[in-house]
Amino acid sequence: MSQAVLDRLSTQFGERVLETSDAFGDHEARVAVEDWVEVARFIKDAAELQMDHFIDLTAIDYPERKSARFDLTLTMRSSVNGGRIRLRTYVKDGEEPGTLSGLWAGANWAEREVWDMFGIRFKDHPDMRRILLYEEFVGHPLRKDYPIDKAQPLVPYREVSEIEKLAPFGIEEGQPFARIDWESRLAGRDQQVSPAIGVQQGQRRALSDSEAAEQIQARIEARMAAEAEAEKAPDAASEEDSEA
C-alpha cells in the first residue's frame, strides 16, 4: 500500500476525500458514494497512479450504524509501480452506487456477489443476477440480520414417520452454535451470547430456535421470575430458591 497515492488523491479531490487512514499499514481513502466511480476512474487512469490491477470489491454490514448501513470497499493494485490502495464508501440500504464493471472487468462478478450477499444493487451493471445463490433465494445472507441457521430448501425435507432420522435431516440438526444473537442485539437486548456461557450464567439467552434452547430459555425465565418475586417478597425467598 502506499501513502503517495493518498496524497495524490487529496490534492486532486481535496475535500471530497472524506477520510484517509493507514491503520495496520493498509492505506485507504473514503469518498462519498456519488464520487465512487469518478474517484475509482481517476485512480485507475491517472498517469502516476495507474491502478490497473483489480484486486477485490466487497461490502461490510453495519446494521447499527445510523448514517449508512454498508461499507463498500475496493482494493486495487498497480502493475506499473506496485502501489496499492483501498477505496471505501458508505452505502445506505437501498442506495445504488455506480458500477465499476466498465473500469475493471473483474468488478462484474464482484458486484454480482455483493448484490447476492448484501443486497446492494449497482447502477448500470450489465448483468445484475445472483451469482453464488439461486434466483429463488429470499434475502441476502451476509446481512447481519439474516439468521445463520435459517434454511431455505428448494426441495422439502423428507418426512418418514417410522424412522426417526433419515437424511437429509431437518434444520434442527446439530448443536446450536453462534456467539452473537443479532436478532436480539438489533432489538437492543443481549449482545454476547454463547450457549455454554448462557446456560452457566443463567441470564443470557442462547441463540437458537431449537426446542432445547427454548426449554433452557423457559427455565431461565422461570428462575428470573422467581428471583424477582423473591425480591418483592423476602419471606418466600427460601422456598423459591430451592425450587429453582
Added chain:
Amino acid sequence: MEPADELLNEQAALELSEDPMRLNMGPSHPAMHGTIRMVMDLDGETLVNLDVQPGYLHRGFEKSCERGTWAQVFPYADRLNYVSPMLNNVGWALAVEKLLEIEVPERCQYYRVILGELSRIADHFTCNGASAMELGAFTPFLWLLKVRDWVWDILERETGARMTHSFGRIGGMAEPPTATFKDDVLRLIPELHKVVKETEIMLLRNRIFLDRMQGVGILSKEQALSYGVTGPVARSTGIPYDVRKDHPYLVYDRFDFDVPVGEDGDNWDRFMVRLEEIRQSVRIIEQAIEQMPDDGPINVDDPRIVYPEKNAVYTTIEATIAHFKLVMEGLQTPKGEVYSFTEGGNGELGFHIVSDGSGTPYRVRVRPPCWYNLAASREMLLGGMIADIIPTFGSVNMIGGECDR
C-alpha cells in the same frame, strides 16, 4: 457428386437451424471439476456465447466465520483450497497476526515457508497432472500423483492429517517440527526433480499435447489485469506479479528464487509456468532448510494468544483457566480492519477481516484467487472450440471450495 449425397444435403438444409445451439455443461460433469455450470451457445463446435455459473459448492464460509472464534476459522480455511490447505492456514494465521501486530518466531516462519511450498508443489502437481490426464496422457498424472502423495506423507507426519491439516495457529503452529523433518524433506527433493523431468520428457514433445495446449485459451495481459487475475494464470500472460516477491511476507525476502512468466497466456504457458514454479519452490525449500534454526520457540510467547501446552492444561489450574478462556471467549483482537494477502496455490489469497474488538470476527472476506481467474476464463474460452474447454478450464485450476466458498 453422388445423387444420395445431394439428397442428404437438401434434407440437411431443410432441417438444420442456423441459430446457435444452446448447450448446458455441468454442474455435474467430469471436466467441470464437479461444481461449475457452463451454458453456451454453439455455432457448430465454436463457442459464440458463454455463461459461467459458479456457486454449486457455496456453503457460507464467510457467514460461518462470523459465528465462532478467530481460531475456529482454521478448519474452514483448510477447505478453501483443499489441494494446498497449508497455504490457506498460514494465510489466515498471518491475517489475524497482522491485526494483532505480532510476528511469529523465526523458526516458525521457516517452518511455515517449507510446509507452504510443499503444499504449493502438491497443488501444481495436481493441476498439471490433471491437465495431462484430461488430454489422454494418464501416465504423467499417475507419476505426479504418486510423488504428490510422498509430499503429503511428509505433511501427514508433521501435522497428523493428509489433506485438511488445521495445523496453523494464531501466533505459531500446532506442533514444532518433528525430529526427522529436515531429513524427510531433503530425501524427497531428488524425487521431485526426477518426476518433473520425467513429466517433461513425456509431454513436452508430444504432438497431441502440444496441439491442444499451444495457442489455445489465450488471455491477454490487459484482460488479466482487468479481471483481477493473479497467480500462475496472470504470470502466464507476462505479468511478473508474485506476492512472495512483490510484497514479501514471512521470510521470503531471504530466498533467491525466480518468478517464471509466460508470453502468450495460453494453456501451454500456464502449464509451463506451473512446472517451473515447482522447481522454484524446491529452490526455496532447499534454502529454507539450510537457514532454518534447529531449535527455538515455535509459538509467540503470549498466553493471551497461544494455547497452553496440553500437559499443563491437564495438570495445572492456571493452564486450564487460560485454555478455557481462549476456547470459550476466544482470543481478543483489537478493533480494526486489515487486508492481508499471501501467494496461494492459484494466486493472491487475501483475507479482509474486520474486528469489533471481541473474540469473534465481525466480517471475514476471502479474496479467492480462483474466483477472478474463473471470471476471466470466459475470455479464454469464447471463440474457441467446445473441446478446448477441457484443457483450458483445467489449466485455470478452478478449485470449487475456494471459488464458491
